[in-house]
Amino acid sequence: MNRQWQLARRPEAEPTVDDFRLVSLDIPEPREAGEVLVRNRLLSLDPYMRWRMNDAKSYARPVGIGEVMVGATVGEIVRSNDPSFVPGDLVLAGGGWQDYAVVRSEALRKIDAAAASETAYLGVLGGPGFTAYAGLMKIGEPRPGETVVVGAATGPVGSLVVQLAKAAGCRAVAIAGGAEKCRLAVEKFGADAAVDHRDPDLAAKLAIACPRGIDVYFENIGGRVLDAVIPLLNPFARVPVCGLISQYNGLEQRSDATPLAQLMQDTLVKRLLVRGFIVTDYNAYRDEFLALVAPKVKSGAIVSLEDVVEGLANAPSAFLGLLKGLNKGKLIIRID
Known part of the structure; x- marks a missing residue:
């Protein structure tokens, strides 16, 4: 049988385990040319999944009620209707929260388990990386010489941003949740300084950590962190907007919120570049990314942190912990 976690209902704010439903279905069969059956071994859990639970217009359609929850997977080909993929091949796929998935072969990427661990292809060498x-x-x-501030700096995206910024000759300032994660940002990932986004004196401490202002702010958080960043942005600063995790549960609807208005004024006066992006916009650079990062992962020049939870049954509870910042590093479910 194929165990499958489906979306049972749409959360109004913070999700609960009751928003998911575990069902057992027959294992699907690849029937058309180009289809393959993948047995999922590893499942990636990521903050964007919370957004996909909402019935709202976005860069991708919402998960439908009764549909399997979306997610990247590493799996093994079981049956194939494409001669370029054979049983036993390991692939990166979008198999979702389930044991088995039928996937179009053009959506698969073979992985080399000899070059890096299977888990790395869901983290530092996968979508987050x-x-x-x-x-x-x-x-x-x-x-070189610029200051790069990174939100959620110990997560799978932010931790690599810190390391890439350092490799580019920049001062890297991490923003993370709690003293332990701030320590990890400095000691494990090489940040020059780290600031706790829960600190009531966040703005003052961020200013101390960035004495020459901020040239690049990699946005992953939103909310009060953005409030602290805006006054420190230098002329011609760039703000890649990757995520806004503090707002995914719809709790940041403050009637007195003014940071956006201030940001728009600063965008004009300081000639800022503020750009939201979805990683698939840059697929043409994926091979360039792997050529640069994969050898450094293998040599240990780039490090990553993984939080592996055993068992598909634990996916919902692990996901809820992710949204609360309880994980340390890339959150992965080892399905069986």
Whole structure:
């Protein structure tokens, strides 16, 4: 049987485990040319999934009620109707929260388990890593001597942004949740300074950490962090907007919110570049990313942090923990 987590209902604010439903279905069969059956081994859990639970217009359609929850997977080909993929091949796919998935072969990417661990292809060498590379290098365009501030800096995206910024000769300032994550940002990922976004003196401490202002702000959080960043943006600063995790549950609807108005004024006066992006916008650079980052991962020059949870049954509770910042590093479900 194929265990499958479906969306049972749409959360009004913070999700609960009751928003998901576990069902057992027959294992699907690849019937058309180009279809393959993949047995999922690893499932990536990521903040964007919360957005996809809402019935709202976005860059991708919402998950429908009764549909399987979306997600990137590493899996093994079981049956194939494409001669370029054979049983036993390991692939990166969008298999979702389930044991088995039928996927079009053009949506698959073979992975080399000898080059890096399977889990790395869902983290530093997968979508999160490529998101970090595309946002920082293609929009942020860091230059030696500049200051790069990174939101959610110990997560799978932010931690690589910190390391890429340092490799580009920049001062990297991390924003993370709690003293332990701030320590990780400095000691493990090499940030020059780290500021706790829960600190009531966030704005003052961020100003101290950025004495020459901010040239690139890699946005992952939103909310009061953005409030603290805006006054420190230098002329011609760039702001790649990757995510706004503080607002995914719809709790940031403040009637007195003015940071957006201030940002628009600063965008004009300081000639800022503020650009939202979806990683698939930059697919043409994926091979460039792998050529640069994969050898450094193998040599240990780039490090990552993984939080692996055992068992598909634990996916909803692990996901809820992710939204609360309880994970340390890339959150992955080992399905069986």
